[in-house]
Amino acid sequence: MTHAMTLTVNGLTYTGVVDARLxxxxxxxxxxxxxxxHVGCEHGVCGACTILxxxxxxxxxxxxxxQADGATIETVEGLxxxxxxxxxxxxxxDHHGLQCxxxxxxxxxxxxxxxxxxSLDSDAEIREALSGNICRCTGYQHIVxxxxxxxxxxxxxK
Amino acid sequence: MKPARFDYVRxxxxxxxxEVLANAGGDGKVLAGGQSLMPMMNFRLVKPSVLVxxxxxxxxxxxxxxxGAVRLGALVRHRMTAQDLQVxxxxxxxxxxxxxxxxxxxxxxxxxxxxxxxxxxxAEMPMMTLLLDGTIHVASPHGTRTMAARDFLTGALTTAxxxxxxxxxxxxxxxxxxxxxxxxxxxxxxxxxxxxxxxxLMERADGRVRNPRIxxxxxxxxxxxxTAVEAxxxxxxxxxxxxxxxxxxxxxxxxxxxxxxASADYRRHLAGALARRALSQAWDRAGALSGGDxx
Numbered sequence: 001m002t003h004a005m006t007l008t009v010n011g012l013t014y015t016g017v018v019d020a021r022l023x024x025x026x027x028x029x030x031x032x033x034x035x036x037x038h039v040g041c042e043h044g045v046c047g048a049c050t051i052l053x054x055x056x057x058x059x060x061x062x063x064x065x066x067q068a069d070g071a072t073i074e075t076v077e078g079l080x081x082x083x084x085x086x087x088x089x090x091x092x093x094d095h096h097g098l099q100c101x102x103x104x105x106x107x108x109x110x111x112x113x114x115x116x117x118x119s120l121d122s123d124a125e126i127r128e129a130l131s132g133n134i135c136r137c138t139g140y141q142h143i144v145x146x147x148x149x150x151x152x153x154x155x156x157x158k
Numbered sequence: 159m160k161p162a163r164f165d166y167v168r169x170x171x172x173x174x175x176x177e178v179l180a181n182a183g184g185d186g187k188v189l190a191g192g193q194s195l196m197p198m199m200n201f202r203l204v205k206p207s208v209l210v211x212x213x214x215x216x217x218x219x220x221x222x223x224x225x226g227a228v229r230l231g232a233l234v235r236h237r238m239t240a241q242d243l244q245v246x247x248x249x250x251x252x253x254x255x256x257x258x259x260x261x262x263x264x265x266x267x268x269x270x271x272x273x274x275x276x277x278x279x280x281a282e283m284p285m286m287t288l289l290l291d292g293t294i295h296v297a298s299p300h301g302t303r304t305m306a307a308r309d310f311l312t313g314a315l316t317t318a319x320x321x322x323x324x325x326x327x328x329x330x331x332x333x334x335x336x337x338x339x340x341x342x343x344x345x346x347x348x349x350x351x352x353x354x355x356x357x358x359l360m361e362r363a364d365g366r367v368r369n370p371r372i373x374x375x376x377x378x379x380x381x382x383x384x385t386a387v388e389a390x391x392x393x394x395x396x397x398x399x400x401x402x403x404x405x406x407x408x409x410x411x412x413x414x415x416x417x418x419x420a421s422a423d424y425r426r427h428l429a430g431a432l433a434r435r436a437l438s439q440a441w442d443r444a445g446a447l448s449g450g451d452x453x
Contacts, residue, residue, distance in 0.1 A: 001165045020166035020209070023200075042160060043197035050263055056237075057263040062196035066166055067189075067211060110263060118262065131349050132261025 005069035009034065010078030018065045025049045027065035028075060036076040036105050040134075047133030050106040051075050057113035076105035079112065088112055088150060095146040099137035107133050111147055120151035161199040165208045172218075172297050172326055175210050180299045180322035182208040188324050189213070190232060193260070193268035194276040210324075218326065221245065227293070227329040232272075236265035248332035249290065251339035251357055255282050261349045271325045274307075277380065279314050280351040282343075285381035287311075289357045289373035290330035298323040314379040333359050337369075338444025340436030344428050346419060352376045353420045354428040358440040360391075367394050367441070372404075377414040377429050384408060396441045405433040 006015045009032060018027060025042075028034045028051070040048035042061045049060040052074035080086030085093060088108050098104045107130070114120060114129040126147045127140075135143065169175035179186040187206035189195060190213065198204040212218065218233040223244045230239065239245055240256035259265055259282050273283035274294065284307070287294075292307035299322055307328075310318050319325065333339070343355035354376040361368040370391045375381040387407050394400045414425035 001163070003166065021161040021163060023160060026160075043200050044193060044264065047261075047263065056266045058267055059193075059263060061160075061200065062192050062267070064166070064189075064192075064196075064209075064211075066168075067192075067213065069168075113266075114262070128348065129262060131347075132263045 003066050003069070005066055007068045007071050007073060009073045010075060020064065020066055022065045023061055024051070024063040024065045024068055024073075025060035027068075028060060028073070031065075034075050034077050038102055038105050040102070040106075045134070046103070046106070047110060048103050048106040050109045050133065052109055052113060055113075055116070057110050074109070074112070076108050079108055087153075088115070088146075091146040091150050092143070095142045095149065097139065097143045097146040099135075099139050103133060103135045103137075107135070107143060111150065114147075115150055115154055117157075119157050120147060120154075121156060123148070126151065160202075161196075162202050162205040164206050166211065167208060168211045168213075169215055171215055172212075172324070173299075175212050175215065175324055176297050176299050176322055178208060178210050179324060182206075182210075182321070184321040186210055186321065188272075188275070190272040191235065191268035193264050194272065194278065212324070223248065224329075227331055229327050229329050230270045231327050232269065232325055234270050236260070236268045236270065236273075237262070239270055240265060249330060251333070251341055251359065252286050252290065252330070254339070254341050255286050255343075255357060258282055258343050258345075258349075258352070258355070271328055274310070274328055275317060275319060275325055277311050277313075277315050277317050278351070279378065279380050280353075280355075280376045281381075282352075282355070282375070284311050285355065285357060285373045285375040287328055287330065288381055288383045289359065289371055290332075291371075292331075293329040294325055295327040295329065296323045297326050302326070308383060311380050316380075334361065334369075336444065337361050338440040338442065340439030340441075340443070342432035342436040342439075344432060354414070354425050354432055356429070356432045356436045358433075358436045360437075360440045360444055362396060362441070362444040365395055367391050367396050367400070370440075372408075372433075372437075374408070374412070374429065374433075377412045377425055379415075382412075384411065386411060391437075396445075398438070401434055401437040401441070404437055405430045408433045 001020045038048040040046035044059045044062045051060045185207040189211045218231040222229045246253040287307040294305045294310045340358040356374045360370040372384040409430040414422045416422045
């Protein structure tokens with residue numbers, strides 16, 4: 001069963017037809033060629049596929065593409081470019097917040113949500129905010145360092 | 159493609175959703191937050207023929223404080239419950255329990271009612287619904303009905319919901335003024351499913367325990383209200399040895415399962431340790447609320 005859909009991804013509007021069972025993660029990667037969103041566990045545990053759905057972080061592997069009909073999606077490609085990194089990306093680079101890089105897009109999108117919406121005043125809050133993303137290089141300390149700097153720049157959430 | 163083939167319907171109303179379910183021949187599923195259903199579909203443990211997406215039905219995303227109950231609509235996300243000021247004020251034990259629910263990204267999507275329907279024996283919502291004398295509101299093409307939480311939760315991942323029914327809301331009864339609460343959960347990592355957890359409510363009257371309510375999870379095929387322990391504790395003095403006795407009674411009365419995370423013996427030990435803590439917490443908080451009525 002296929003459905004027509006329209007959605008906005010990183011500010012661009014796409015219209016097309018999708019299979020009902022196509023996951024949003026596979027739609028972004030295979031249909032739109034946005035392979036920055038990584039697919040790890042495919043059952044919502046690892047966080048690698050995290051994107052923003054209408055401004056809030058969501059697992060794209062637990063979301064059907066058709067559910068995003070009419071929605072606004074942000075992916076890692078929307079954060080910056082190789083020649084002009086976004087602020088969260090630059091903080092990761094400055095603090096060596098990535099090793100193999102597989103988990104990084106999910107972390108970047110989760111952190112983007114947390115910087116907009118969550119208190120990150122203590123390391124405990126930062127670690128809780130990151131707890132849904134797994135880094136199998138176990139480079140958590142440097143990721144926490146990056147978020148600590150981003151949170152300091154942002155200041156306390158009003 | 160991970161999930162098996164299905165027909166997808168974006169429901170416009172509750173009536174539309176249950177009509178589609180009724181026409182699905184017993185093989186339809188409701189999609190709300192999808193944080194439990196979608197993993198099961200990705201693994202093909204669940205292969206519905208029709209998926210009814212209720213995310214666009216208006217009016218279901220509300221938390222309403224009514225007379226004698228807080229009503230959580232079918233699209234109330236965990237994040238909304240966790241941040242709701244009425245919940246924090248009137249049901250502080252639920253506000254606290256929400257901190258243990260998965261991770262922030264999952265809380266953005268997952269729903270209270272969906273978790274109750276999923277009926278995982280180690281998830282917080284079924285336990286809290288039992289603790290708070292929850293009422294489940296159900297709609298079908300034939301009308302609406304309500305069920306007590308204890309009648310709704312029938313087993314592991316099993317409820318009394320019929321194939322053409324959907325849950326539209328859950329009502330929770332806020333504890334009376336002066337009620338103390340305790341909550342203890344143990345999981346291997348923060349946000350994981352609990353190995354065991356307990357939630358307790360009680361009031362104080364003349365140095366004695368009044369109206370105790372105890373719910374646990376991770377210790378049986380479903381979350382449980384421990385009514386026999388409640389009856390044994392009611393009217394007793396609020397002293398450490400009394401709570402120790404209640405904890406021993408809990409340990410003796412439960413039959414937890416062994417799995418790869420914990421043996422039945424270890425779960426029994428956890429249940430006792432968590433119970434002692436949560437009972438004392440509830441007693442201490444009740445005292446604080448009633449102005450320091452100490453024995």
